[in-house]
Amino acid sequence: MKRLLVFSLFSLIFSQNYSKEDGYKQYSKRIEEAVSQGKITREQANERYRGLEKRLKISGKRGPRSNEISMRFERLGINNLDKIKTNLINEGVTDLQMESVLGGMIRVIHAAKKNRDEFIFNPKMQRYFQNDCGLSSTQIDYIKELSIDLVQ
Numbered sequence: 001m002k003r004l005l006v007f008s009l010f011s012l013i014f015s016q017n018y019s020k021e022d023g024y025k026q027y028s029k030r031i032e033e034a035v036s037q038g039k040i041t042r043e044q045a046n047e048r049y050r051g052l053e054k055r056l057k058i059s060g061k062r063g064p065r066s067n068e069i070s071m072r073f074e075r076l077g078i079n080n081l082d083k084i085k086t087n088l089i090n091e092g093v094t095d096l097q098m099e100s101v102l103g104g105m106i107r108v109i110h111a112a113k114k115n116r117d118e119f120i121f122n123p124k125m126q127r128y129f130q131n132d133c134g135l136s137s138t139q140i141d142y143i144k145e146l147s148i149d150l151v152q
Contacts, residue, residue, distance in 0.1 A: 027052060042099050069102045076109055078150055091142050093135070100133045101143065108147040116151065 031048050034040045040048075046068050070081050078084070084105075085098060093101050104125060112119045121144050129140045 024052070024056070042095075069099065069106070072106050073102075076106070076113070076150075078109070084146070084150075087146065088143075091139050093139060097133050097135070101129070101135070104128055104133065105143060105147050108143070109150055112148050112151040119148065 028049075031040075031045045035042060035045045073079070073081050073084075081102075084102075088098065088101060108121070108125055111122065126140060129135045129143060130137070135143070
């Protein structure tokens, strides 16, 4: 009888923890689907994420985090994200591509900072920018140069 009670108690606790995380994943998935379908903008999605994080923090379920790309650039010491976005737009990067391109740039900048003297642009990143982001080779070359310039 005790084993059944203990097993039931653990099952109940585990299922509650799983459903909390599952709820976050489902909410996040709905937000991203809305962005990809054009129902909301990336800024609106970020606002929804901030609201979700705030509710989770208040309830004690999660500490402060940010999904904003600008925060990631600031952690790298780059505070001129608006200028970077303007430059990318001038190079033909669309609003739909922007978030993916900036995310890829963060990886490139990390790699460039880590190996300043021996930096080699990873072929996987080349394929990512080309296949996933839909950029031309000229645009990819510009991103390489811009990322390296941001490190120096």
